[in-house]
Amino acid sequence: MLRVVSRKSGNLDTGSTQALSPGDEAALIARCRAGERAAQDLFYARFRRQVAATLYRVLGDRTDLDDLVQEVFVIAFRGLANFRGDARLSTWLYRVCVNVALGRMRLRSRRPQAFGVDDLEAASAKSVDPDRPETPERAMQRAQDRARVYRALDKMAPKKRIVLYLHEIEGLDLKEIAYLVDSNAVTVRTRLFYARKEFYKLVATDGDEQPAAGVADDDGDDADGGAP
């Protein structure tokens, strides 16, 4: 039913190559299924940056990123045999990335690791807004904001975190998210509602000993997404 994941911002394929036509995509899949090494190399070369960028942005640091990229491609090459073509190849691969990232989040929640958002900051040190020149103060503020985002995400349950990330940061709609997390839109909507409340509360109270008296739990007015 779902064919393409559209995105408000960012691009699944961060490489310079153009998107494959459906015919080329089908041919590439068939060659990969047949075990043709050159086709697998092409598949890998085309999607490796997309996979790495997705995992990097979802998780916020590059700890074990090599292993995760490897895992995604191993799963992808194995799973191509069962790929039915009900979504674009890049969308399907994005789904595998999401599942691998979810697995890593769950692993982290059981075995906390050093927080590595500094890596992400270093990688995207340039100013996002060209009209506003980067000043040391602004750079520091942006770094703090990003660190706060990932600190809050790290405190959330993986299922809520991934839904929030896909909607708020990647800009996907409910049906697209439902496909990626193998759920239905109603569940995603409910999960997103609670995830938003939790995330923004965590951001607002980040670093405080106890929640500030002035931070409301809920004002009962959620125009974007609405209550479940």
Next chain:
Amino acid sequence: MSRHVAPARWAQLGRGKVSDGDRARMLAHADDCRDCARARDRVLGAVDAFAAITATPAPELGWDHIRARVYWATSSERRSRERTAEFAKVRRRRWALALVPAVAAAGAAGVMIAASGGGAPDEPRPVPATAVVTPSAPAPAPTPLRGVVTLAVGRVALDRAASPTEVMAGPVAVGSALTTTDGRVAVQFGEASSFALGPRSTVTVRRFDAAAIELAIVGDGELAIEVAPRAPGQRFTVDVGDRTVEVRGTAFEVRHRDGATEVACAHGLVALIDDRTGNEVLVGKAQTLTVADRAPLAGQSAVALDASGVAALTAELGPRLPGWTDASGIDRTSAPLAVRAPVGRAVRVDGVVVGAGEIALRVMAGRHLIETEVSAGRFGAGEWVTTATGALTRVEPPPEPVVPPSGARVRRAELASAVDHGQIAACIRSLAKQGIGDTHLELEVGVDASGALGFLNVVDTDLPASMAACVRDTVAAIQFRPGQAATFRYRFNF
């Protein structure tokens, strides 16, 4: 003072999804409330940070190295698909090859005996492709070596041991025979020395001591070898069938398939020498050479390997354990671990995919997290295991929950026949009167074995809520017959 503002409302304000009146009220409140002002700044900062996160490019990684590891992990699975048919074919061919010279020799012997009255003809016997690593200066009292299996994946055998776990337990010494069908085996015999068999290979260990290591590839096979840098003046040679490869401290692979020998060198220098003519071809760092068995070496030259090829070559050696002193030292510090995952299901050890299916590997003693893939890209809840030196730790992931045969089709048909279509039409009559069509409603229905409705949810519709409720109530009135429990979706298209 007005009411405090919920943090999520600040995010909506940041996205312009708040009315002007609410916006003014919220900002006015924040001017008076220090906590809300701080929450506003943080939330708006986070919303701004989203754009920066989205624009973050992919970091530069060791792409070739990752590709090589992917190749290592997937190639054995890919070949396993070809194995069933090909393995039988290979065995038939070996039998045929073995019978032809025997019949020919017997026939020739008969002719010679008849002609001269005695003396068998000196027929050359088929020589198996052999890989021999031989120091040219033999030590006076060579110390026997013992290899340690560090990884065994899939269908492999070592002497009489025929499972990854048993292969892991057995030492690799003189006389050992290693065989792989769809699997791989990696053997370490020094700090930086190891060899690994690819799929569909058989290797016998003819000599294994400090002076010489002599391995023989029987028939077709793939053998990747890395030997530590040699001592001054020490030389190593590799014989492949009727050819010799001279190597020094290097990493290389010898492959004998379909009547051709392939030598690929990751680093160091290899010389492929024709034993009959003395011609030789050098294969240097990041080069490969493929020559048919009986083809002359003259005029042949090595070609360059690309970076991914070199990385794949190195990756094929498999894992090596650190801190090697000797094999018994590794026994004292490492622990064998056997994971019996379902066929084709990936296994992760401490977050790293090590293979699929039944796997045995050596890990350092301590706690490790073992996870098994339950569906594509999705790993089940991991299991922490504590491994002790020398003791085999077995991990058998719990079987996947057996899903009873779905009765969804039966129940769906039952719903379709039992639903009151007249009532359904009445539910949406007002839309029909307005000429509005092409609407739908999708239900998720759970029916237990007694026929009772477990749940009935509207999962997707574009009908007004009252009509959706009417349709749902109509379906809820259906009396299902006792039968198979099922959960299914049913879509009404109007």
